Amino acid sequence: MAYYEEDDLQRFSDIAKHRPDLFEKFMAWYQACQEEGALSRREKALIGLAVAHALQCPYCIDAFSQSCLEAGSNMEQMTEAIHMASAIRGGAALIHGLQAHHSVEKLSM
Amino acid sequence: MSTVLPVIQPGPNGQLRTDVDFDETLRAHGIKLRAATVDILQVNVGKLCNQACKHCHVDASPSRTEIMTRETADAVIDAVRRCRIPIVDITGGAPELNPSFRHLVQETRAAGARVIVRHNLTVMFEAGQEDLLEFFRDHAVEIASSLPYFLEERTDAQRGHGVFQKSLIALRRLNAAGYGKTGSGLTLDLVYNPVGAFLPPPQASIEADFKRELMSRHGIMFNHLYTITNMPIKRFLDYLRRSGNEERYMRKLVEAFNPATVDGLMCRNLVSVDWTGRLYDCDFNQMLELGVAPELPQTIAEFDPELFARRRIMTGSHCFGCTAGAGSSCGGAVVA
Numbered sequence: 001m002a003y004y005e006e007d008d009l010q011r012f013s014d015i016a017k018h019r020p021d022l023f024e025k026f027m028a029w030y031q032a033c034q035e036e037g038a039l040s041r042r043e044k045a046l047i048g049l050a051v052a053h054a055l056q057c058p059y060c061i062d063a064f065s066q067s068c069l070e071a072g073s074n075m076e077q078m079t080e081a082i083h084m085a086s087a088i089r090g091g092a093a094l095i096h097g098l099q100a101h102h103s104v105e106k107l108s109m
Numbered sequence: 110m111s112t113v114l115p116v117i118q119p120g121p122n123g124q125l126r127t128d129v130d131f132d133e134t135l136r137a138h139g140i141k142l143r144a145a146t147v148d149i150l151q152v153n154v155g156k157l158c159n160q161a162c163k164h165c166h167v168d169a170s171p172s173r174t175e176i177m178t179r180e181t182a183d184a185v186i187d188a189v190r191r192c193r194i195p196i197v198d199i200t201g202g203a204p205e206l207n208p209s210f211r212h213l214v215q216e217t218r219a220a221g222a223r224v225i226v227r228h229n230l231t232v233m234f235e236a237g238q239e240d241l242l243e244f245f246r247d248h249a250v251e252i253a254s255s256l257p258y259f260l261e262e263r264t265d266a267q268r269g270h271g272v273f274q275k276s277l278i279a280l281r282r283l284n285a286a287g288y289g290k291t292g293s294g295l296t297l298d299l300v301y302n303p304v305g306a307f308l309p310p311p312q313a314s315i316e317a318d319f320k321r322e323l324m325s326r327h328g329i330m331f332n333h334l335y336t337i338t339n340m341p342i343k344r345f346l347d348y349l350r351r352s353g354n355e356e357r358y359m360r361k362l363v364e365a366f367n368p369a370t371v372d373g374l375m376c377r378n379l380v381s382v383d384w385t386g387r388l389y390d391c392d393f394n395q396m397l398e399l400g401v402a403p404e405l406p407q408t409i410a411e412f413d414p415e416l417f418a419r420r421r422i423m424t425g426s427h428c429f430g431c432t433a434g435a436g437s438s439c440g441g442a443v444v445a
Contacts, residue, residue: 005254
C-alpha cells in the first residue's frame with residue numbers, strides 16, 4: 001500500500017464515517033472560506049496553493065492547482081505564490097538560527 | 110466538494126458513459142429541455158483546417174476532405190432566405206478553406222442575416238486568402254477567433270507551434286482594419302478554451318485579463334471574450350484518456366451541473382447543419398452523429414422553423430459540458 005493514494009482525494013468524505021457531525025461542520029466552514037468575499041476566488045485559490053506547498057500536502061496541491069487554473073491564474077502567478085510560501089518557510093527556519101545563537105552565547109564563556 | 114460522487118466509466122465509440130444520466134438529472138431538477146426559437150443557424154462547412162488543435166471536437170486537420178458542396182451551400186442559403194433566419198454562424202474546420210465559403214457569406218448577408226465566422230486567425234496566411242480581411246470588412250462579417258490564452262506557451266500547447274505569434278500578426282491586421290475598435294461596427298470577439306482538463310475561469314475576470322494583457326503586451330484590442338468548456342468528444346476525449354484525466358474531468362462536469370444554465374443553452378435557439386446538409390441540435394451532437402429528433406425533418410432542404418422552434422433536444426452525457434458551472438455555449442458563459 002502506498003502512503004498516498006490519488007483516489008483518496010475523491011473519498012475525502014469517508015472521514016465523516018465516525019463523526020459525521022464534525023465533518024459537516026468542517027465542510028461548511030471550508031466551503032464558506034472559499035466563497036468570493038473581500039478576497040477574490042483567484043486570490044483565495046493562490047493562497048490555498050501556497051499553503052498547500054508549505055504543508056506539503058499532495059491532495060491540497062492537486063486540488064488547488066486545478067482551482068488556480070479554473071480561477072484564471074497562469075503558471076507564472078502560481079509559481080510566484082509557491083515561492084512566497086517557500087521563502088516564508090525558509091525564512092521561518094532561518095530566523096530560528098538566532099535561537100541557536102542565544103543558546104551558544106549562554107553556553108559560552 | 111461533493112460527499113456523493115458518481116462512478117464514471119468510459120463508454121464505447123468515442124463517447125463517455127456515466128452512471129449519471131443527463132436527462133435524469135434534468136428531470137430531478139424538474140426541467141424539460143426544449144427549444145425556444147431558432148435565431149441562429151450554425152453551419153459547419155467541413156472538417157478541413159490548416160491547424161490540428163489538440164482540443165478540437167471536430168477532429169479537423171489539413172488532411173480532412175469532408176467539405177460542404179456548392180449545392181448544399183445553396184440549400185443553406187435558400188433556408189436562410191425562406192425562413193428569415195437572423196443569424197448565420199459559420200464554422201468548420203477553417204471555413205474559409207471551403208471554395209463555397211465566400212458565396213455562402215455573400216448570399217446570407219444579402220438575405221439580411223448577421224454572419225459570424227469562426228475564424229482561426231492563422232488561415233489568413235494561407236495561399237488564396239490574401240484578401241480575406243477585406244472580404245470580411247466589406248461584408249461586415251462578425252469574427253469570433255479562438256485564442257486560448259494571452260501567453261505563447263499555453264496557446265501553442267493547444268493550437269500548435271508558432272500559432273500564437275501568427276495570431277498576434279492577424280489580430281494586429283484586424284485591428285488596423287477597424288475590427289475590435291469601439292465605434293467601428295466591426296466585431297472581433299475572442300474565444301477562450303481551457304488548455305487542459307479543467308473548467309474555464311469566470312468570463313468577466315478572464316476577459317479583463319485578456320484586455321489588459323493583450324493591450325499592454327501587444328497593443329491589441331477586441332470586443333468580447335467568450336469562455337467555452339472543452340467538450341469530451343473526439344480529440345479532447347482522446348487527450349483525456351491518454352492523460353488519465355477522463356474520469357476526473359467527467360466527474361467535474363457532473364458535479365458542477367448548474368440548473369440555472371439550462372434556459373440559456375445554445376440548443377434552445379440554434380440549429381446546426383453539417384457539411385452534407387443534415388441537421389443537429391448543436392455542433393457537438395453533430396460530431397457524435399446524434400441527429401435531431403427522428404420526428405423532425407432531417408436535412409436543411411426540408412428545414413421548417415415552426416417545427417424546430419419547440420422541438421425536443423437530443424442529449425447525451427457530453428451535455429454536462431454545457432451545464433457545468435457558469436455554463437458554456439458558442440456565445441460563451443451562459444450565466445454570470
